[in-house]
Amino acid sequence: MGIRNYLIEGVSGTGKTSVCNELQRRGYHAIHGDRELAYQGDPETGEPTDGSAHEHHIWHVDKVRALVANQDEAVTFFCGGSRNFAKFIDLFDGVFVLEVDLDTLNRRLDERPDSEWGGGKPTERELIARLHQTKEDIPKNGISIDATASVARVVDEIVRQSEADK
Template structure:
């Protein structure tokens, strides 16, 4: 929904939701991808699947295309992760990857409530492995140090968009 569209990605607990909230607070058009675009589906075909797995957490590609084609806003930020980002990443003018050190990541995981994704040991182990390998995030994004206060993280993203 913007003349310029940006994806904000990163492993779980790096701050995607917090960045989206701060962008919205500042008046920017920001979409909570994990809430507004995500569903459980096959990353290749898009066909819905049962259950709640990390591997099948995907975004609706057609919805992403529609939102990107709308130029009502100067900038639109798509915040969240999906296992099918390769199906739509070329639509974005830029990609930002939120990154934190391992200790910060562990501390943030520990702060999650029991019903949040990442609270179970198997989910925690997966998050830590994905953080170490970076296998689950876009390869050519601009790395943003998300250990800084959220205001500074968003300031840096906005500055890089201008």
């Protein structure tokens, strides 16, 4: 939906949803990918699957392509994670990866309700900790953003870097 399009990624608990909310509050066009584009499917084929497995949390590639093709906005931020980002990452002008230390990550996950992913199930927490360490689920070569700062400062940095990219 933007003339320029950016992906904001990071492991669960790094602040993608909070950043998206703040971008929207400031008047930017920002899409909650995990709410608006995500479904459970095979990362290779896109075919829907049953259940709620982390490795099957993917985005509708056709929807991403359509949103990027629509250039009604000067800039659009796509916030969230997907296991099939390799299918559409080339559409973005840049990728920001939110990074936090393990203590901050654990504190944020502790604050989540048990019903939210990563909030209460030990297996989910173990997976998040592993992904935080290995970074296997996030795009390589993204611009690292220190997400331990306040949401306002994190968004200030993302906006600054995206405007420098004009």
